[in-house]
Amino acid sequence: MFELDLRSRSPMYEQLVEKIKDLIINNVLKPDEQLPAVRVLAGELTINPNTIQKAYRELEHRGYIYSVPGKGSFVRPAVTGDNTARLHALENELSRIVSEMLFLGASPADIITLIKAQLSKDEGGKPDD
Amino acid sequence: MFELDLRSRSPMYEQLVEKIKDLIINNVLKPDEQLPAVRVLAGELTINPNTIQKAYRELEHRGYIYSVPGKGSFVRPAVTGDNTARLHALENELSRIVSEMLFLGASPADIITLIKAQLSKDEGGKPDD
Amino acid sequence: MFELDLRSRSPMYEQLVEKIKDLIINNVLKPDEQLPAVRVLAGELTINPNTIQKAYRELEHRGYIYSVPGKGSFVRPAVTGDNTARLHALENELSRIVSEMLFLGASPADIITLIKAQLSKDEGGKPDD
Amino acid sequence: MFELDLRSRSPMYEQLVEKIKDLIINNVLKPDEQLPAVRVLAGELTINPNTIQKAYRELEHRGYIYSVPGKGSFVRPAVTGDNTARLHALENELSRIVSEMLFLGASPADIITLIKAQLSKDEGGKPDD
DNA sequence: GTGGTCTAGACCACG
DNA sequence: GTGGTCTAGACCACA
Numbered sequence: 001m002f003e004l005d006l007r008s009r010s011p012m013y014e015q016l017v018e019k020i021k022d023l024i025i026n027n028v029l030k031p032d033e034q035l036p037a038v039r040v041l042a043g044e045l046t047i048n049p050n051t052i053q054k055a056y057r058e059l060e061h062r063g064y065i066y067s068v069p070g071k072g073s074f075v076r077p078a079v080t081g082d083n084t085a086r087l088h089a090l091e092n093e094l095s096r097i098v099s100e101m102l103f104l105g106a107s108p109a110d111i112i113t114l115i116k117a118q119l120s121k122d123e124g125g126k127p128d129d
Numbered sequence: 130m131f132e133l134d135l136r137s138r139s140p141m142y143e144q145l146v147e148k149i150k151d152l153i154i155n156n157v158l159k160p161d162e163q164l165p166a167v168r169v170l171a172g173e174l175t176i177n178p179n180t181i182q183k184a185y186r187e188l189e190h191r192g193y194i195y196s197v198p199g200k201g202s203f204v205r206p207a208v209t210g211d212n213t214a215r216l217h218a219l220e221n222e223l224s225r226i227v228s229e230m231l232f233l234g235a236s237p238a239d240i241i242t243l244i245k246a247q248l249s250k251d252e253g254g255k256p257d258d
Numbered sequence: 259m260f261e262l263d264l265r266s267r268s269p270m271y272e273q274l275v276e277k278i279k280d281l282i283i284n285n286v287l288k289p290d291e292q293l294p295a296v297r298v299l300a301g302e303l304t305i306n307p308n309t310i311q312k313a314y315r316e317l318e319h320r321g322y323i324y325s326v327p328g329k330g331s332f333v334r335p336a337v338t339g340d341n342t343a344r345l346h347a348l349e350n351e352l353s354r355i356v357s358e359m360l361f362l363g364a365s366p367a368d369i370i371t372l373i374k375a376q377l378s379k380d381e382g383g384k385p386d387d
Numbered sequence: 388m389f390e391l392d393l394r395s396r397s398p399m400y401e402q403l404v405e406k407i408k409d410l411i412i413n414n415v416l417k418p419d420e421q422l423p424a425v426r427v428l429a430g431e432l433t434i435n436p437n438t439i440q441k442a443y444r445e446l447e448h449r450g451y452i453y454s455v456p457g458k459g460s461f462v463r464p465a466v467t468g469d470n471t472a473r474l475h476a477l478e479n480e481l482s483r484i485v486s487e488m489l490f491l492g493a494s495p496a497d498i499i500t501l502i503k504a505q506l507s508k509d510e511g512g513k514p515d516d
Numbered sequence: 517g518t519g520g521t522c523t524a525g526a527c528c529a530c531g
Numbered sequence: 532g533t534g535g536t537c538t539a540g541a542c543c544a545c546a
Contacts, residue, residue: 007332009324021229047546050546074542076153087233087235094226097226099154099247102248104212119231119237122227139519142522166533168533177522180521198529199397199533200530260437261497269535271537281486296519306537306538306539308538309537326518329546345488352488352498357413357505360506361411362470366506372482376486399531
């Protein structure tokens with residue numbers, strides 16, 4: 001399904017969380033689609049099931065998936081509640097990154113171009129595919 | 130000067146690095162300006178001087194400041210080479226964030242507006258303020 | 259594994275960095291091989307674990323090793339980009355040393371011989387030993 | 388006469404030592420030539436006379452100059468005594484540098500070329516000019 | 517078990 | 532006064 005970087009400083013469960021979050025955001029994993037069972041994924045990635053479980057728990061905590069005891073884990077159709085808080089945090093991150101890119105010598109035009117490219121790419125992929 | 134979040138998952142020295150990096154990027158700390166002495170900042174933040182020093186050393190490694198033993202720590206005037214790698218990483222971060230903002234319901238127009246605001250703000254703030 | 263000179267002007271962690279760097283350069287420590295654990299090495303050298311960690315972190319910054327929290331520290335397989343700057347610095351050092359050797363009475367022939375010996379030794383030692 | 392890098396991590400007296408040593412090695416300062424008086428040099432470089440004095444003391448200790456109380460400091464005509472020890476140290480340094488250059492991707496041919504260029508340059512400059 | 521963070525406190529070299 | 536080194540010892544997260 002995907003690979004983990006064993007050499008990365010970031011813990012494996014965190015890498016898992018980010019990877020799966022990206023799959024959901026980019027609509028590769030559709031709403032209500034079932035995620036691979038913990039043991040299955042653990043087998044494929046040859047890592048400890050506990051690590052998978054920790055990642056799933058984290059994803060559930062962050063509102064990206066929901067778990068049904070005895071059935072499995074599924075992609076949450078719409079993100080829950082307080083998006084504004086999360087959006088605000090993202091806006092800050094975005095501002096920080098833009099500032100740093102300018103500091104490192106990127107031109108404003110480059111940045112705008114980059115953003116627009118990303119926007120059109122995501123717009124194409126997001127609507128019910 | 131600024132505050133640290135003692136509860137945060139990211140270590141105090143890392144928070145310090147980010148805070149100071151931001152002050153440099155946003156030209157609040159000018160080139161060759163002296164940073165607060167290790168012990169002084171440690172006193173103000175009521176944390177251990179070693180922690181400050183760890184942050185300063187990290188900033189030095191990343192090319193944002195230089196420390197002269199016996200004299201003090203200062204803002205490095207121009208960023209040292211090799212920005213392309215860092216810029217590439219930032220582009221990826223930026224793409225990821227834009228995707229997530231769209232996923233959480235932000236409109237493309239909002240995002241463009243936000244970026245442009247940031248660009249003009251930084252452009253105004255960077256040259257000799 | 260090796261010894262440190264407690265009287266030396268250069269700090270212990272710096273000596274450690276140089277020693278380990280040499281072991282990596284001379285292929286004694288192979289790519290992806292695990293370095294001794296921080297506490298283990300600290301025990302063997304009877305110095306503080308923090309000192310070892312400082313050395314390891316420095317080696318990581320310089321691109322010679324990578325550390326994975328909870329797993330260990332390992333030799334980085336290939337050196338990361340940007341070698342030109344480092345190479346330039348080494349060329350200068352080399353020129354300086356040759357000049358000084360001449361000044362101290364070494365003959366040009368001796369120096370050439372010495373270099374060639376080193377070149378053939380390293381060439382023999384580098385590929386899969 | 389020359390400049391010091393105030394931003395450098397290496398202490399000013401050490402920079403002075405290296406600079407003057409280079410001038411002697413490259414025969415810019417001739418044997419028995421008098422070095423600038425401590426106060427004069429301190430004035431030119433706008434640094435503390437104590438720093439100059441420390442550098443001169445160090446140079447004397449290393450055998451590059453001699454001081455005549457009340458008269459001044461002079462370039463020592465021939466280096467004193469045990470060159471073999473110093474030469475041995477330099478050979479080791481040289482070997483280390485060659486190894487590292489190879490490790491960083493320099494070709495043996497490049498290194499030989501570099502050495503020969505340095506040798507002919509120094510040979511031209513050394514004999515009693 | 518691993519690396520990592522943080523503290524408290526001592527000592528050193530530099531200018 | 533400055534930054535830097537080192538120790539001793541506690542605690543945490545990860546796998």
